[in-house]
Amino acid sequence: MPLKTELSDYAQRLGTEGVYKDNLEADVLIVGAGFGGIYCQHELRKQGFKPIIFEAGNDIGGTWRWNCYPGARVDSEVPVYQLSIPEVWKDWTWTENYPDYRELRKYFDHVDKVLGVKKDCAFDTVVTDAQFNENTGKWTVKTADGRTAYARHLIVAAGFAAKRYVPAWPGIDSFKGVIHHSSFWPDEGVDVKGKKVAVIGTGASGVQVTQELAPIAGELKVFQRTPNLTVPMGRKDLTAEEQNAAKVHYPELFAFRERCFGGFLFDIIEKNTFDDTPEEREAFFHKLWDNGGFAFWIGNYRDMLTSPEANREAYNFWAKQIRKRIGDPRKRDLLAPLEPPHPFGVKRPCLEQNYHEQFNRENVDIVDISKNAIAEIVPEGIKLADGTVHEADVIAIATGFDITTGGMTSMGLRSVNGTTLKDEWKKAAYTYLGTTCSGYPNMYFLYGPHGPTLLSNGPTSVEIQGRWIADAIKQAERQGLKFIDPTPEASQKWKDHINELSDSTLFPTTVSTYMGGSIPGKAREAVNYSGGMSDYHNEIRAALPGFKGFRTVAK
DSSP, X not given: OOOOOSGGGGOOOOOSSGXXXXXXXXXXXXXXXXXXXXXXXXXXXXXXXXXXXXXXXXXXXXXXXXXXXXXXXXXSOTTTSSOOOHHHHTTOOOSBSSOBHXXXXXHHHHHHHHHOOGGGEESSOOEEEEEEETTTTEEEEEETTSOEEEEEEEEEOOOSOOXXXXXXXXXXXXXXXXXXXXXXXXXTXXXXXXXXXXXXXXXXXXXXXXXXXXXXXXXXXXXXXXXXXXXXXXXXXXXXXXXXXXXXXXXXXXXXXXXXXXXXXXXOOSSOGGGSOHHHHHHHHHHHHXXXXXHHHHSSOTTTTTOHHHHHHHHHHHHXXXXXXXXXXXXXXXXXOSSOSSOTTSSOOOEESSTGGGGGSTXXXXXXXXXXXXXXXXXXXXXXXXXXXXXXXXXXXXXXBSTTTHHHHTTTEEOTTSOBHHHHTTTOOOOBTTTBOTTOTTEEEOSSTTBSGGGSOHHHHHHHHHHHHHHHHHHHHHTTEEEEEEOHHHHHHHHHHHHHHHHTXXXXXXXXXXXXXSOTTOOOOOOXXXXXXXXXXXXXXXXXXXXXXXXXXXX
């Protein structure tokens, strides 16, 4: 069976009536039924709109309906990793602080039970073309199965990881075994007991797959280009009693997360690294480390992500903690080198539970492909540039996504000038406020380029943006506007602001998701707002209700 790499591989028409009918008319059409799409639907319903959702998957939940690979688990801790809607959380409790995909699916089933999301949602629906008509004031949206819909407002809630990335290795279809991208892993799973498994990539999914499969595979090899500077997850079981007792504080916690840099319940501290003595610094690092989660990343000293010298102190501590867990010297130097492969934290760290211990197993090895790249996939496995062939029965492609921008550029979006977003963004992405694009009137997006996105807890980010989008639509309708369209000048100014924020940090030093990703030919540019959640909230709010930076046209 050919390797599936596109959402359109799953598209099908599930009906001809209701949300599946042709020439569907909607006041608001939302693309995507993850956290962002569902929150926008909820906010817009409260304001009297009747939004329809087009979802490429077969159920709600966004990434958690696709990500069912072995070990798939969220990297943000509950209760902050959930919607702040009281009707939803009041009757829901979690079994652990970092839920896996199974529990997150159950959570979204609960969300639907409370909010009735699915009744206005069309599944297996992949958008392939969309353009706004300035005369009619409507978007024309086409789907892979041949339907057409019309909407006054279009919200793209596809998220940062809607476009899977598979390198163009020759011979993929010749492989005799089982091969899947981690995000298109089959729900029924893959039997790896006693088999030779190859995991390509060491991002979050690669780390999680390795942790899960290493104990049961006959042999497992991880193909690594760059080591993942992981931090401990700190997973623990939760009781319903302790959660219900804490719910009196939930409104306060949800408000507080929007004031913290990354949208969690901790913040970057006000001291610099060398304000403390070496002993004080060591004690502080240990406190963050033992706490688990992202505290060591974005709850650290304020200069850790801006000063090379300060960053090196954090890296040295990290390396010391990891290296003592790996027995083999060769593996130790590949997984946790004494010299940093890049500054700590300029790539989003993965939260791990026992990743490095897996390499102490006799059946687990690491293959360094930083200077000996994968040349092709052959029937029996993976062939490297030097001609070495590593045999495999199962290949897990954990190479990630066309990150942040790919979900939007693969949707067939066309501007009022006839150009495509895909072509426009080849050299650089331009947005206004990380929620709109010039030339695409009445189109909004969230959890994409130029918002906090990968520097944030997802639900925090999408709720700030979702409220802004709902209020912008409400104001446009209240003010009798046919459409709003951000000006090129405002977009350029926002782009400059994004670059200015990024340039004050260490992010530009490294090819990473924060700088557009590592896909060949893709623009290297800052794609996240790196000023923190609170500042972002205040900046985008300043554009309403007067639509500062927008061209407005009355009905």
